[in-house]
Amino acid sequence: MFTDLLGFYPQWYVPNFGSGYVVALIASTHVLFSHISVGASFLLAYLMTKAYRGNHEEIYDYVKKYLFTLLLTSYIIGSLTGPGIWFSTTVSNPRGISALIHNFVWAWAAEWVWFVTEVALVYILYYIFDKVDKKTVMHLSWVFAIVSWGTLLIIVGILAFMMSPGSEKWFVTGNIMDAFFNPNYFPQVGVRTSFTVALAALMGLAVATRIKETALRQDLVRTMSMAGIGGLIFAGMFMVWYLDTLPGRAKVTLDFAIPPAFKTVIFVSIAVLALIFALFYIWPKANRSTAFLIVLMVAVLGLTIFPQERIREWLRKPYIAGDFLYVNQVVARDVPGKNITNEIDTIDEKGFLKVHPFVPESVKTITPENMLEAGRAMAMISCASCHSLDEGGPRPLVLKMEGITRPDLIYQFIERRLSGDPHKGASPYMPKITGTDEEIKALSYYLAHLNYEYLVAKQRGVPLTEVQKEQLEAPIPQPELTQKEQPQAAR
Amino acid sequence: MPDVGTLLNTLRSPSGVDFYPVVIQVLMVLTWAVHMFFINLVIGSMFLTIYGYFQKDLRWRHLSQKLIKIAIISLSLGIVFGVAPLLFTQTIYDNLWYTANNLSASWVVTFVPVVIVAYYAAYFFYFRNKDRSPVWLGVFPIISLLLILLAGSIMHIFSYQELFPDKWIDWYTNGGTTMNTDGWHVYAFSIPRFLMFIFLSFFVTGIFLKGYAWFFGKRTDMDQDEVTWFGTVGHKVAIVSGGLLIADAILYNILQGTMMHPVIWGTIGFVAVVWALLIAWGNRKMSWTAPTLVILAGLSDLSIGIMREAIRMIELAQYNHTIYDYPLNMDIFGPIFFFGTLAVGIAIFTFVLYVLYKGGRVAGVYEASKVETANTAWRMAWYAVVMWLIVFWGTGVIVLSQLNNY
Structure with missing residues (x-):
């Protein structure tokens, strides 16, 4: 009886916020601090070399201050939010992170080697800075730079695969290297590496405000500003290459589905950042306020990194990883190289509620009595990964459907828009709906109720339109199930 | 209800694993032991730094200052070494890990902010912990320790809930009637198992202090009487906690029903031997005893790691489930890359x-x-x-x- 189960895990749902936003918040924070540490490692190795070769004792104080700042920021928040991404994806999309883990366990293990080395080195550098001769510290700083970059070099392979394997090769071979080195890899390394330098320069400006000696401070401000401008220019150049390597569907989504405001905010925030770097280069005395630079970093987090992470997530759709796993965790195609078979046919035949181990027995078989409950379970396992079932949170379903309370209209909408067939009007970034006809009817029925409740709530605050009033006055007709006669729906 | 063995197989990744599961298992246990060594140092050091801070004896205040520094560095190393077992457990025990986590999902995402706050509270104390700093400052390591214990409890919940695959569906669906999607439910907690790691923390930290006294025993720029005294304190702490650790490990395994397994005997026996050596060697100043004991303390962590893994395997064997039959799609490029x-x-x-x-x-x-x-x-x-x-x-x-x- 239960041999048709598929490997779905318990579903987690965060009302009015969404599990996706939890991941996005943690991931964006991690990007800021981990990128700063990578870029800083190179800037510090450069400064250590400059100080050692030119006998500039005064620079050592700055390097040590910067290392201390890294210890207090990147190596607390950055170090913890890294595994934090695993934790949050574990509970928001367990099959998505599992797919990546099972493809890249050894790549991640290699990254872990660099991560351990990097963290050990930053502590060692700081605590033995004055205990060991400076030539050795300079040597250590270069190793620190390379291993720090090594973590980025490896994680980018996994991120690039998430966007797309880039060809049919990996699907056939299942080989980790074919997944890792895909067309999106090198341009993304270029973008991220350049951006790390710009972010580290921003942090470097903040640390420079703590240097009392005027000439040294101004020299450091110029160095950091130049690094910042260079980082942004190179990041922009690599971005052109990066965009060119995106899969076709992602380009369509980028051009037509992503609100222009997102792109504008990123562009403007980077332009402003470049202007600030230029201003500090021309007038280094202006770099006085640590608070201003902290605000600037928060602004970069909110206006550059967060929207960029959101766009990247958007471009991957309808997949969560590797062009084979839908965002709602259904395996969407065969991967012969890994002996993976698509699950759509099984789910369409047996039913999503039936094959999901953690759907309660009470709704596995749909009846007129449990249709609403079954519809909610369907919404939870099919839609809630990306869509809020409440008014707040990401892409709320009630706002998407503008208060439609007729299940038949919703059913038609789902059947066309989520058909997976562009000729029927399917959205390129939405997964194909999976489940039996009865389950989709139950889902429609539940969504109609959801919309009804939304309209009732809205009526309390804002007057409804005539159409909405009509919808509220009409009963919600229960969809007909194939086997049983339907009683009149009750409210 | 599906058969538990079928459920466990179904919840495995359709990708399979790309190298022998036993290799991943060995790496998981080894890296877990290193991770736990540092986490033990964090917890033991935090307890002792708090105790030392409230003592009038200046030597205790100095020990408190050393220990908070050890705690901070160990926390960082504990975190980075924790990434590896986390990775490997997701690979071979994905069915257990993802389910146990999603049953209490909200606690999972609470973990990271809890540790971040604990970290900053510890740092604040570290910066201001001087010979004459005020009593109120002691609140910060207390907050930090409580949060670290909370984080430890959260980790314990996942590890422990993993052991009950026969109850997962009932837990999540309240007996087949609903879906507990909020993630705030905690379905299983074992106080003896949790305490085992606390006693282990004192045991490891105590022995570490003996090692500290040995390592810095030749530094002319340090107060050698004080350094020796640090070792004496560590010795006493390790002796008391070692006895409690062994007793608690026996109690936990009796309650878990795994006590009669030879691996469990072997692992508890190893810790007992280390404890006996600690007592037998006393606080004597032979140059090799302290570093040997530090290595044995690390191996005690490995021993507890093996015990932990054995318990998991014993529990899964009830359902004829083993990681050794995880579907294999051999791909040697990955292991070459890592090694x-x-x-x-x-x-x-x-x-x-x-x-x-x-x-x-x-x-x-x-x-x-x-x-x-x-x-x-x-x-x-x-x-x-x-x-x-x-x-x-x-x-x-x-x-x-x-x-x-x-």
Whole structure:
């Protein structure tokens, strides 16, 4: 009886916020601090070399201050939010992170080697800075730079695969290297590496405000500003290459589905950042306020990194990883190289509620009595990964459907828009709906109720339109199930 | 309700694993032991730093200052070493890990902010913990310790809930009637199991302090009476906690129903031998006893790690489930990538640890660049790193050049 189960895990749902936003918040924070540490490692190795070769004792104080700042920021928040991404994806999309883990366990293990080395080195550098001769510290700083970059070099392979394997090769071979080195890899390394330098320069400006000696401070401000401008220019150049390597569907989504405001905010925030770097280069005395630079970093987090992470997530759709796993965790195609078979046919035949181990027995078989409950379970396992079932949170379903309370209209909408067939009007970034006809009817029925409740709530605050009033006055007709006669729906 | 064995197999990744599960299992247990060693140091040091801070004896205040520094560094190392077992457990025990986590999902995402706040509270205390700092400052390590214990409890919940696959569906669906999607439910908690790790923390930290006294025993710029006293405190702490650890480990395994298994006997027996050696060797100043005990303390963590893994395997065997039959899609490029990188990492650590060891035992600046051994180690490390970059990118270029064939 239960041999048709598929490997779905318990579903987690965060009302009015969404599990996706939890991941996005943690991931964006991690990007800021981990990128700063990578870029800083190179800037510090450069400064250590400059100080050692030119006998500039005064620079050592700055390097040590910067290392201390890294210890207090990147190596607390950055170090913890890294595994934090695993934790949050574990509970928001367990099959998505599992797919990546099972493809890249050894790549991640290699990254872990660099991560351990990097963290050990930053502590060692700081605590033995004055205990060991400076030539050795300079040597250590270069190793620190390379291993720090090594973590980025490896994680980018996994991120690039998430966007797309880039060809049919990996699907056939299942080989980790074919997944890792895909067309999106090198341009993304270029973008991220350049951006790390710009972010580290921003942090470097903040640390420079703590240097009392005027000439040294101004020299450091110029160095950091130049690094910042260079980082942004190179990041922009690599971005052109990066965009060119995106899969076709992602380009369509980028051009037509992503609100222009997102792109504008990123562009403007980077332009402003470049202007600030230029201003500090021309007038280094202006770099006085640590608070201003902290605000600037928060602004970069909110206006550059967060929207960029959101766009990247958007471009991957309808997949969560590797062009084979839908965002709602259904395996969407065969991967012969890994002996993976698509699950759509099984789910369409047996039913999503039936094959999901953690759907309660009470709704596995749909009846007129449990249709609403079954519809909610369907919404939870099919839609809630990306869509809020409440008014707040990401892409709320009630706002998407503008208060439609007729299940038949919703059913038609789902059947066309989520058909997976562009000729029927399917959205390129939405997964194909999976489940039996009865389950989709139950889902429609539940969504109609959801919309009804939304309209009732809205009526309390804002007057409804005539159409909405009509919808509220009409009963919600229960969809007909194939086997049983339907009683009149009750409210 | 589905058969538990079927459920466990169904919840495995359709990708299978790409190398022998036993290798991943060994790496998981080994890295967990290192992770736990540092976490033990965090918890033990935090307890003792708080105790020391509220004592009138200035030596205790000095010990408190040393221990908070050890706690901070150990927390960082504990976190980075924790990443590896987390990775490996997701690979071979994905069915257990993802389910147990999602049953209490909200607690999972609470973990990271809890540790971040604990970290900053500990740092604040570290900066201000001086000989004459005020009593109220002691609130910060207390907050930090409580949060770390909360984080430990959260981890404990996942590990422990993993052991009850027969109850998962009932737990999540309230007996088949609903879906507990909020993630705030905690379905299982074992106080004896949790306490085992706390006692282990005191045991490891106590022995570590003996090692500390040995390592800095030749530093002319340090108060040697005080350093010796630190070792004495550690010795007492380790003796008391070692006894409690053994008793609690027996109690937990009796309650779990795993006590009669020979592996469990062996692991508890090993810890008992370490404890007996600790008592037998006393607080004598033989140069080799302290570092030997530190190694044995690390092996005690490994022993508890093996016990933990054995309990999991015993529990799963009830359902005829074992990781050794995880579907295998062999792909040797992954392990080559990892072990190659590990070799480079070892080359780096050889250089770094040599400098640390030599530099740490002498007063003043250590001129490592003028020591031939250190220079040789540096060159090997640097060449290894550069070679890694060349091989890594070379592989990338070759792989990408063949894409058009598909």
